[in-house]
Amino acid sequence: MRRTVGALAATLAMMLTVCGSGGGTAEGGQTGGQTGGPDRADTLTIAISSDEGTLTPFTNETGYPGNNLVKLIFDPLATLQGEDVVPLLAENIETTDNQTYTIALREGVKWQDGQPFTADDVLFSVDFYRANMLGDSAIDVRPIKDVTADGNTVTMTLNGPDPEFPRRILTDMAILPDHLWKSVDDVSKAGTELAVGTGPYKLTQYNPDRGYTFEANADYAMGKPKVQTIKVVVIPEESAQFAALRTGEIDMSTRIVPPQQMEALGNQSGIGLIDGTEFASTIMLFNTERPPFDRVEVRQALAKAINVQDVVDTALLGQGVPGSAGFIHPESPVGGKVIKSAYDVDAANAELDALGAARGADGIRVLDGKPMSFELLVQSSSTDRLRSAELIREMLDAVGVAVKISSLDPDAVTAKVWPDYDVKNGRNYDMSMWGWSGPVMLSSGTIAQLLYSDPADGTLNVVGYKDDAVDATLDQLTSAPTLEERTGVASKLQDQIAEAMPWVTLYYRNGAYAFREDTYDGWTWQNFKGALNNFSFVDYNL
């Protein structure tokens, strides 16, 4: 039976969390205009925190907001609208077996320099990404075994069935113009002359010191831009960004509003907030290769001492969702579910007692002849994590486990937890505050990388966890040919994670962004992207 991707995605559609917080707040998952401001604008000024390079898929510096800006210029074949995969440069995407995808391309689309968009551009893009995997928005196209074109129809054959392929790759792979990129040898030096896509906005000005100017693409085939000119300026300091928003010098800040500023900003006249579900996770890692964290009983006992609801209420002032013990976000399209934290101080004490970890004279337990006193690494740049670490220290102290918090530069933490981003290099920590970005929750493949024992497959296994039973589940998860089957396996995996506790999932912080509602109120929330996404700037006719 032939199924369209839209139908596949519809089976995944979920209710979006609505996190409105009073006057001046737009609600996640809905289009803008709720606060009564204009939904059209001549010029918008948006602040980012650092320069994002020349905004080609190989030269943007960050996933957020860099990749979001790249997608203003470059269109992929499909896009996520809410939770649905919707064809964009494609007219239609079909598959019978989740392994061969037939993609009919949209007619009459032009590149921003006036050249016609053709199937050759798609073939070229796949080949180009295969040869050039470096870059923040570069795509790993290795799952694509073969790609061919017949007229205006492209066929992509995968190495094996992958029902997540449209969402994971087709919605993210920016299509490149063959005629401009075929002579590029070194992608790291791609300049703004190559920042030409089919997207709704043209990059017309870039100055590393002063930012970017985008102009609406009048010939855009898939919709009508709602803002004529978008200016993007760089303001490194968080408080300076919010100050500029208050003065009206900028119309939107790409920084997440800190919990302690939510009320003050939300109550200010002319400023609106848009918030919704973010999939980024904050977790506390155990180094499972280092005693006593190599013992599951120890990890379980310590996890029971941590009250994640309290962490959310105190560190985030309630602006987040308590972590599911199974790690996967309950709204993740991979099939997340809620597994409540097993917080129980009495049980934690009883389990530590049962392990023979008696309290010493100083109140600190001693296990296997060594005091249960550990270092907890935390990134000094994150107020939320610093507060969370302080709370965890108190919570573990209550069960006789001493924690020394080491607040370090984020790179210094990474160098200890994930040296050179290569798990084969080992790790040097007891416990560490950590976080995975939202897209990790987007695909089974990435989640599997967090736990596979073999470093070649478990490229994100920063805890050094090894378990044959979990490996078997991961094999099932990544090879299941349908979404329904993958959801079932994901449920089993979450039970295993909640049992093995290689880390404690603390929370998923809510996203909240502030904007000048008196100048523009067309902001739209998009899961995985927040408010800075194409639907905030374009009336699509998909």
Add this chain to the structure above:
Amino acid sequence: MTDVQETLPGSTLGRRGSWSYFAGRGLEYALVLAVALTLNFALPRALPGGPMKLFGNPEALARLTAEERAQIASEYGFGQPLWQQFLDYLQGVFTLDLGTSLADGRPVTEAIATALPWTLLLVGTSIVITALLGVSLGVLGGLRRREGKGAGLLAGAIALDSIPQFWLGMLLIVFFGVKLQVLPTFGVSDAGVVTIGGVAEHLILPVVTLTVTGIGYLFMYTRSSLLAVLTSQPVEHAHARGVPRGRLVRRHVLRPALLPVHTILMLDIGFLAAGSIVVETVFAYPGLGRLTFDAIAARDYPLMQGTFLVLTVMVVLMNALADLTYPLLDPRARTGGSR
């Protein structure tokens, strides 16, 4: 005054002769530069982490094979043996080819050439105002040290000297930008348009921050220098001879008192470029300070080396300039201290 004078750079001129003096000083500066160049190379590499994160998001980097990692490191110059990197770096310094930024592929010299004028404008404006106000108030505070005004100035200077730049910058942004809405709070001009008026307007808050936080130190230095001269023997004698106070101050106090202030001011100019990192970051000012901050955050080795080099050279250059100009201001230095 004697303590200060004995350490002045020009005071040894007569003992060695001018040529040997300049050769000696030249050697000293060469040695300082050599040490600084070595540190500029070593410090970036001593930081935890490395530039690999510039080549993709962490999840993508994690998938790279050892060969692919080695290829990137080798291609971009940070995978070669350290001695080789050091030699390449030294060669680049002497040929003024500082390499390209790992973050955006720009030549480092181009990035610095774009940022430096903004810093010079910011620091230059600030140093002129700081010097005028700091020295004038320092003289006033020294001359009226026994009056309430002098004591008040001293207390004020100590307070200003202890204000953190970040805190003051944010305070000014909130008051003049958010509350009064009379001054812009970031950047060098309105987005996309550079005008003289816009640049001047955007300069005000960062200059005020640098000036206010820099003035206290200069005030106190001038004041203490002035007090040292006022209580020195020649001035006491002149006073005893009945030289009128106005003439005494103009002829016998101000000039010697301001000599060390000149030296400290020159050094300040060199250090201010580095000291503007905080101010440039708070006000999103695209100068050398922010470039340095961004380079450190990104672990962009070539850009870090380049910006460190410029900051080092500025300090050494200003030091040398203070050395060279001192004899012009102090006749004793020209004659080796003999009268």
